[in-house]
Amino acid sequence: MSDNIEIQDTEITNEWINWIEEAINKEHTKFYEYKQFSNFQQIGSGSFGKVYRVNWRNLEKHLALKSFFNLDNITMKEIVHELKIQRQVDFHDNIIRYYGITKFESENQLGNNYMLVMEYANGGSLRSYLKENFNKLTWDDKYCMAYQLACAISFLHNKGIVHCGLHSGNILVHQSIIKLANFGLSERIRVSSNFQSNLSEIAPYVDPKIFSKHKNNDNQLTQMHLLNEKSDVYSVGVLLWEMSSGQPPFYVEDEQYDESLNLEIAQGLRETVVPNTPEDYIKIYTKCWDSEPSNRPTIHQVVDWLGTINTKTNIIENTQISNKRVLNEASLNIELQESFRLIQNFNKININGIDPIAESYKREKILFEKGFDIIIDEINNYLIKLANKGIIWSSLKQQVIRYFKDHNINLEEIYNWLLNNRNDSNSIFLLGYLTFFGIGTNYDHRKAFDLFLDASEKNHIFALYFVGNCYQYGNGTIRNEQLSFEYFEKSANNNFTNGQLDIGYLYECGIYIEKDSKKALYWYEKAANNGNIMAMYNIGLCYEDGIGVAKDIDKAIYWFEKSVNQGYQHAQNKLKILQEH
Secondary structure, three states: OOOOOOOOOOOOOHHHHHHHHHHOOOOOOOOOOOOHHEEEEEEEEEOEEEEEEEEEEEOOEEEEEEEEEEEEEEHHHHHHHHHHHHHHHOOOOEEEOOEEEEEEOOOOOOOOOEEEEEOOOOOEEHHHHHHHHHHOOOOOOOOOHHHHHHHHHHHHHHOOOOOOOOOOOOEEEOOOOEEEOOOOOOOOOOOOEEEHHHHHHHHHHHOOOHEEEEEOOOOOOOEEEOOOOOHHHHHHHHHEEEEHHHHOOOOOOOOOOOHHHHHHHHHHOOOOOOOOHHHHHHHHHHHHHOOHHOOOOOOHHHHHHHHHHHHHHHHHOOOOOHHHHHHHHOHHHHHHHHHHHHHHHHHOOOOOOOHHHHHHHHHHHHHHHHOOOHHHHHHHHHHHHHHOOOOOOOHHHHHHHHHHHHHOOOHHEEEEEEEEOOOOOHHHHHHHHHHHHOOOOOOOOOHHHHHHHHHOOOOOOHHHHHHHHHHHHHOOOOHHHHHHHHHHHHHHHHHOOHHHHHHHHHHHOOOOOOHHHHHEEEEEEEEHOOHHHHHHHHHHHHHHOOOOOOOOHHHHHHHHHHHHHHOOOOHHHHHHHHOOO
16 A cells, blocks of 8 residues: 555755754654554545555554655745644644654655654544535534634734635544644745645635736736735635535536636625524624725634624524623633643653654553543533533533543544443433534434433433523423423522523523512522622622612622633623723
8 A cells, every 4th residue: 555655756955854854863853663554544635745544553543644746845845844833833722733754665665755644633624524514513513613713723823823725625623623734835925836826726715815916017917915814814704604505615516616716706706695694603704705804804803703603602592692691702711721831831841752642542541541430520520610610502512522632532432432331420411411512423402301301310410401401492302491490490409500590590581480680689699609700790780780789880890800800801891891980
């Protein structure tokens, strides 16, 4: 198999070879013996090279090897460039991890045939993932993917890196998580001949300003526009549309993009809105693909907007709820700050001699010795802790996926283990949770509801809340307002703050029950005293508006300030307004 890998070793100057060899010799990058890889399977091909799925040292863990067709000076420069970029950014959850480098070896070919050793993404490209799974995706799933993509680009821009080559073919999906890849074009703000030659493949994703012609002093047409951060934002807009449609922009089967399409796009042509797309989502991607870069938002604004509508969708779906229930994604930062500190500390460690793949294997061994039952209890406790803090459901879902990833647990593996080991309320609930959100399996609300009901009978507090939620929205069962309230109340009486917050809101608005502002305040205070930052914010609103209590601006400021200090930045606006007046 390996002898069939297509690599042409052309004449290369020593500059880039020396850089790579020095990085290997000084152990700035890990070198892997090519003979240690086995079970080659081609999984992708592009204009620069091919990608293979492989095993390393006969372990079950898959890796990806990225080869290059023509190892000339330009390609070698791109390899060095990609290595530099990867070393800066690959610890981010939404960026493919770089493990090291290897050299292709065969009896027929000798030379500096370098290949990159990368993390393997089991979902393939975003394009193929959407093609195969689009009908299974909910809007919650689409929002999560869009938010992950925007966060990854925001991270790059914060590092001063512009991707310049975003399209659904080089964005990957691994266990339902978006992964950026292919940084060969990143930071290349000038327009190169390489980039121009490949525009036909990705034209609808590229900033249309690149197709605009300008005249120079000799009255000759030239290409003047330089790709920048706003170019990435344009590409994100197109990708958000693709996530809403399930197919590439201007897609016609068996046809390639042509020059006439480029011209039409430059003149303002855009894809049509897909029916039933949420209005807020449409506004975001249409702002992103504005013809004028100066009119496009920054990627940081896109992150904020997606975070807001993601929150709204998870909280108010199928019912009307006031903006008191909107939880900003910034609250998640409270739980992530320690993780970021660990990453910063890791960067100070001397990594000489550390093999990232071997370390991964060691973690898998530790997991095996630790046992799944302990992991199940830990993830349950972690979920309840975050939920009690006031973290929204979409973020909880991502934290579960991240937890399994950090412990090198395959999602399908944990799902299958849970299927056969429903030993207690924690395992039954977690199986229901994975089934409800489609983590490691296809989502099935009916099966999830039955599992939640089973776990709730064993007094699992999060299961009690989920049963109430299923009855409230008719997820997996028939809507039943009375039973919804009863299960929320059961979870609230067990000191589950989400239940307390919801009971308070239902009393405040008179939903399912008679309106009672004093009982609303009572439950908000219970939740706030148990650490729920959203409840703290709602108490501030009660004191500001005199709901269930005498109006008291000083106490309103106190509760808004407390909410802000605990991590709920949405309360900052209220606090500022009251303090100024």
